[in-house]
Amino acid sequence: MLVNKTVCGFVEELASNSAAPGGGSTAALAGSLGAALSIMVCNFTEGKPKFSSVQDEITQIKQKGLALKNDLMDYVDGDTNAFDEVMKAYKLPKETDAEKSLRSEKIQEATKQATLLPLKVAESCVEVLKLSLKVLTIGNPNTACDAAVSGVTAYAGFQGAIFNVKINLSSIKDETFLQKVRDKILVLQDEADKSNQLILARAKEVIG
Amino acid sequence: MLVNKTVCGFVEELASNSAAPGGGSTAALAGSLGAALSIMVCNFTEGKPKFSSVQDEITQIKQKGLALKNDLMDYVDGDTNAFDEVMKAYKLPKETDAEKSLRSEKIQEATKQATLLPLKVAESCVEVLKLSLKVLTIGNPNTACDAAVSGVTAYAGFQGAIFNVKINLSSIKDETFLQKVRDKILVLQDEADKSNQLILARAKEVIG
Numbered sequence: 001m002l003v004n005k006t007v008c009g010f011v012e013e014l015a016s017n018s019a020a021p022g023g024g025s026t027a028a029l030a031g032s033l034g035a036a037l038s039i040m041v042c043n044f045t046e047g048k049p050k051f052s053s054v055q056d057e058i059t060q061i062k063q064k065g066l067a068l069k070n071d072l073m074d075y076v077d078g079d080t081n082a083f084d085e086v087m088k089a090y091k092l093p094k095e096t097d098a099e100k101s102l103r104s105e106k107i108q109e110a111t112k113q114a115t116l117l118p119l120k121v122a123e124s125c126v127e128v129l130k131l132s133l134k135v136l137t138i139g140n141p142n143t144a145c146d147a148a149v150s151g152v153t154a155y156a157g158f159q160g161a162i163f164n165v166k167i168n169l170s171s172i173k174d175e176t177f178l179q180k181v182r183d184k185i186l187v188l189q190d191e192a193d194k195s196n197q198l199i200l201a202r203a204k205e206v207i208g
Numbered sequence: 209m210l211v212n213k214t215v216c217g218f219v220e221e222l223a224s225n226s227a228a229p230g231g232g233s234t235a236a237l238a239g240s241l242g243a244a245l246s247i248m249v250c251n252f253t254e255g256k257p258k259f260s261s262v263q264d265e266i267t268q269i270k271q272k273g274l275a276l277k278n279d280l281m282d283y284v285d286g287d288t289n290a291f292d293e294v295m296k297a298y299k300l301p302k303e304t305d306a307e308k309s310l311r312s313e314k315i316q317e318a319t320k321q322a323t324l325l326p327l328k329v330a331e332s333c334v335e336v337l338k339l340s341l342k343v344l345t346i347g348n349p350n351t352a353c354d355a356a357v358s359g360v361t362a363y364a365g366f367q368g369a370i371f372n373v374k375i376n377l378s379s380i381k382d383e384t385f386l387q388k389v390r391d392k393i394l395v396l397q398d399e400a401d402k403s404n405q406l407i408l409a410r411a412k413e414v415i416g
Contacts, residue, residue, distance in 0.1 A: 002215065003214065003215045003216045003219075004214050004215070004216060005214065005215060006211065006212050006213065006214055006215075007210065007211045007212070007213060007214070007215055007218050007237065007281075007284070008211045008212060008281065010215050011211075011240050011241065011244045011277065011281060012244075014241065014244040014245060014248060015243075015244035015245075015247040015248055015251070015273075015274075015277060016248065016251065017248070017251035017252065019252075022245070022248060022351070022353070022354045022357075023245060023353050023354040023356065023357030023358070024353075024357075026241050026245060026357050026361060027357055029215065029241065030238065030241070030361055030364065032219050033219065033222065033234050033237065033238070035223075036219045036220075036222040036223035037222060037223075037230070037231060037234060039223040040222060040223055040224065040225070040230060043223070043224065043225035044225065044227075065223075066223075069219065069223060073215075073216065073219060076215070143230070144375070145230070145231050145232075145371045145372055145375040146230045146231040148231065148368070148371045149230075149231030149232075149234050149235055149367075149368035149371055149372075150231070152363075152364040152367040152368050152371075153234060153238055153364050153368065155360075155364065156238065156360045156361050156363065156364035159356075159357075159360040160356070160357035160360050160361065163353045163356045163357060163360075163411060163415050164353055164357075166415050166416045167352070167353040167415050167416075169416070170416070203371060207371050207374050207375050208374040208375075208377070208378070
């Protein structure tokens, strides 16, 4: 598994001349890093009398953050696996008409999965962005910088995931699927951009 | 060393209730991931007859990318070490006037180092952004998505590093140092924003 490699090993593997892991797994990792930093801020706010008025909210943020971190870590390998399935489908035999038809069907199926995976990454990153904004607002100010980095990292994860969704759409023929995904992208993009702007504005206030 | 932890272990350590690693090391890692993805695009362009006209440029980009990746990987641990030095300085005895004076001097020294380190991260990320833009423009279009993710990840690394520089400036008294760093931030911010805008515009053209 990619997430069991060392950080150094993962970066080397990314830089190598193999197609996977690539930008998709990187986007999921960026999201995980963002989630982890929001959790860190919760850990520096939890149980401190100074922040007693926000303890319930912080507990909820931490729980959501932990779930998102775990999901996004799964997607690091998930994205590479989904990509590998597309590559496998392309390698299916295409001599007879029956083979051609089956191959085409399998390519479409695998590409849909390889589209839905980064779409999940994008959705999770939007949720992380909401947490980043909250912890930047109500969390321990000593960790404001970590909250802000949580935000920009999750936004990079979001953008990267959307690139991966879009690149796959060009190979998909199912118009209903395409429209559904395009509509979803618009909603997510709007949410992500708004959160990102609020995070940057808040960071400017508290960090400079 | 942080970079010798597993990806999973690094993310857990980040989320934990210890002050380091935090946003600073994460910013350096985001930069490394960006550099690695630009190198990956070079590996998919190098030696391919189809891209023969850009081979020299790709070789140069790859060499720069490798150096930047290595530097940024060093900064992952470097940032946490610099932060630890600041914490150590704060723990120095402060009973006598001599102790107070020495402690204050050591805090200033360590904080300057903890400011210069993320400034180096920011500078390296600006260089990575230039490479991302180049590989997105002249690299193998099959890896356009990886080039675009390289860009957004390096930009997150840049933003995160600048947050870390700025947060430390508030504790530094040396006006000459402060002005020098503030001037540098302005130059870097301008370069990073411009590259980021060009990358996003180019990604829109080639990815959608």
